[in-house]
Amino acid sequence: MxxxxxxxxxxxxxxxxxxxxxxxxxxxxxxxxxxxxxxxxxxxxxxxxxxxxxxxxxxxxxxxxxxxxxxxxxxxxxxxxxxxxxxxxxxxxxxxxxxxxxxxxxxxxxxxxxxxxxxxxxxxxxxxxxxxxxxxxARNRSQATATIRTAHAASPAGPVHATVARTSAPAGPAALCRAA
The missing domain is CATH 1.10.3130 (serine acetyltransferase, domain 1)
Structure with a gap:
């Protein structure tokens, strides 16, 4: 588990x-x-x-x-x-x-x-x-987190502030009716 x-x-x-x-x-x-x-x-x-x-x-x-x-x-x-x-x-x-x-x-x-x-x-x-x-x-939660961690670790200048768009699991009521 x-x-x-x-x-x-x-x-x-x-x-x-x-x-x-x-x-x-x-x-x-x-x-x-x-x-x-x-x-x-x-x-x-x-x-x-x-x-x-x-x-x-x-x-x-x-x-x-x-x-x-x-x-x-x-x-x-x-x-x-x-x-x-x-x-x-x-x-x-x-x-x-x-x-x-x-x-x-x-x-x-x-x-x-x-x-x-x-x-x-x-x-x-x-x-x-x-x-x-x-x-x-929700899908891709771990992939989004890994992307941020990778971007942070790869930057010699310090932290990188990244915005990750999650398109596979949109928020809101409309997401329930949309086919995945």
Missing amino acids: ETAQSTQQAAPGAFAAFARFVLCGGGVGLASSFAVASLGSWLPWALANALITVGSTLLSTELHARFTFGAGGRATWRQHAQSAGSAAAAYAVTCMAMLLLQQLVATPGAVLEQVVYLSASALAGVARFAVLRLVVF
């Missing part, structure tokens, strides 16, 4: 990557729900949920590195940390949505709770996809 393999495959387009994201993330999420229920019969539920959440986030990050975003190998420690951060942010969004619901509606029904939770989860999932695609698994 320490380094990504140097061989990279072609990155899938945004729609293919999103479909893979939903398939991998949804599959791991479904398996996790059964695992939490099973483990929760032996351990306190909060502990079971925490353990399964950590394991499922590690597994999802590996799947996203290998299949969803075509990174060409195992996820790095940096990618795991960033993915965990985005998962924690998504968790916070769903918790805030449910707390807001509790503040606005005295006794919400099960259907309303599900609608709010699933809507918040979907919104957080789309945002998480964007973060993973544009930041965590």
Whole structure:
């Protein structure tokens, strides 16, 4: 898990990557729900949920590195940390949505709770996809860093200030819809 393999495959387009994201993330999420229920019969539920959440986030990050975003190998420690951060942010969004619901509606029904939770989860999932695609698994990050380091080391006059344009992973919402 320490380094990504140097061989990279072609990155899938945004729609293919999103479909893979939903398939991998949804599959791991479904398996996790059964695992939490099973483990929760032996351990306190909060502990079971925490353990399964950590394991499922590690597994999802590996799947996203290998299949969803075509990174060409195992996820790095940096990618795991960033993915965990985005998962924690998504968790916070769903918790805030449910707390807001509790503040606005005295006794919400099960259907309303599900609608709010699933809507918040979907919104957080789309945002998480964007973060993973544009930041965590963005292409040429290491190549851009190497270019700057090489330019700095090659200059006998001191530091060279370089601007590196990243064309393979543009920022912004339009980047999600553009084929890679």
